[in-house]
Amino acid sequence: MGERVLVVDDDPGIRLSLRLALEDQGYDVDDAGSGEQALQAFAAQAPDVVLLDLMLPGMDGYECCRRLRAVSEVPIVVVSARTETPDVVAGLEAGADDYITKPFAVPELVARLRAMRRRARQPDHDDAVLAGDLEIRPAEGVVRLQGREVSLTKTEFRLLCELAASPGRVLSREQLLERVWDYGWFGDARIVDVHVRRLRTKVEPEPSEPRHVLTVRGLGYKLAT
């Protein structure tokens, strides 16, 4: 049985063509034409990944994304005709794991979905890391802050694990893009920045004054030892 993809787009042409193309690639595809339908379909089908258009009639994609995120850690790829920084960042802030802009080639989309799936697997290194009051157990998929378990999405967890793999060492945004998202050199580093921000709201007691996930100006990010 293949991976289940939920395609949310108000354009029936896109829904049908993506269904055909993704089914060719071995995916099981459900689709929804609005945010409301998407929430229903999500509850009924429990897809492995959601492809979400941001411009939807009624409840828009951002709201739909937030509601999905509220009930699930399912990977969400935002599909948008908008590439301007504020739109991309808003989509990621709403809880999306990745984004892809229209028009895209099907192989590109499939590559993003595969990368997402790889991310969901356990990290290669599974030694537990203790950084101050932050405890990271890659093998168990568990992160504890001051002893209390923290709920992270797969992407946030993977990002934290990559930083925890070499505590104290700086990883550039390009390196993180490649290791977490499977992007090449021209990947969009804004994804990293937004995810670091989101991660901090969960693993930092005071997100505006991070003590664990630190920014190294001009170089990248590191996990404080």
Add this chain to the structure above:
Amino acid sequence: MGRGLRSTGLATRLTLALGAGALLLSTVLALVAYGLSRDALVRGRERVAVQQAALGAGVVDNALLGPQPAALDLDALLVGVTAGREAAPLLVVEGRSFGTGLSAEVPPALRRQVLEGSPAQQRYRVAGEAVLAVGVPVEGGAYFEVTGLGELDRTLRVLSGTLTGAAVGTAVLGGLVGLSASRRLVAPVREAAAAAAALAGGRLQTRLPPTEDPDLGVLATSFNTMADALQGRLERDARFAADVSHELRSPLTTLGAAMSVMQSRREQLPPRSQQALDLLATEVGRFGVLVEDLLAISRYDDLGGGPPLDLEDIDLPELLRHVLTGLAQPATVLDVAPAADGATVVGDKRRLERVVTNLVSNAVSHGGGVTRVGLDRHGEALEVAVEDDGPGVEEADRERVFERFHRGSASGRRGGSTGVGLGLALVRSHVAAHGGTVHVEPAPCGGARFVVTLPAAGPS
């Protein structure tokens, strides 16, 4: 004259007009005041002189008509008559003159007239000083009194000096009032001119501040209305291109996905359908690039200077290597000079990637392939050169090749990866947004050489 005046500014004209008007008015008033005062003073002086002379003449006449005129000491009499006054007497009796000083020079015409029996008076100058001679006939001769008018002259001079000063002062004051009034009048005009220049320069948000003054308010209101209309129109035009591009993205996505479904079954299609499918696939790809370019370039129109750059430090040799790899070009075409090794620029990675991609695609499509991609450093400037083996760009086309939708002359079409002429225009916009320049020149071994110059980040 009219031409000269018209070429002078409104402020200067207003200043001059008010100054001249004030001068004219104050001069007329001063002249009238001087004339009236002088007449009154002179007439009063004359009246006094005539009365005094008549009194003096009466005393002398009585003496001459007295019982022993021959025994009279006329000199002593004259001194007595004019004692305590500034007048100098002169008595002419039976051809003999008595008197001193000023009176010696009473004009002959006046003498004659009075001697003939009619009283008369005359003003004239003695040694530069004005005097008044009043003559009255007496028994057997004539009696004159000559009065110096120096005091009156001095009074009048002081008066005329004061009035002249007042006239000039008023004129200067008028000019100053004109200057300050015109400054205040012209200031909003200057402000409007500066705002219009800013508007023309692309700062579409420029507006005039609201003002209480109803007259200037009209200017500000209509200027701002015009600016609103202009900004709205420009933004609508630019947004149209962006909207069109956005609207085309969904059907293009559908086309691409449907195409991939057909392409995965290509082998099951008859040869003619395969040909048609390949054609469709190529054109859908080109269409997609065109829509991207159109959207990217319309953003430069929309925002004047273009959308803000996502700035970061970029290793330029690294960027060139990645672009060439992405475009399946052999790594050997890259030629980084030692001075440019590891050189960085502060820039927007994805836009610089588009710059290099478009130049390389252009060389592949129209220049017979890339022969060399060079990177060198000249002082603070980094120079990326993309050379090809094609027919080159004719001198007349070297500027126009960067225009939108430019189609080259007979020597071969250029214009970027799409073949419809947005690629190089986008290169120029992106490079300009980074503070750089781009031009094309003949390559050393024939063909074209596109040179992008970017400011280097930090010291070498």
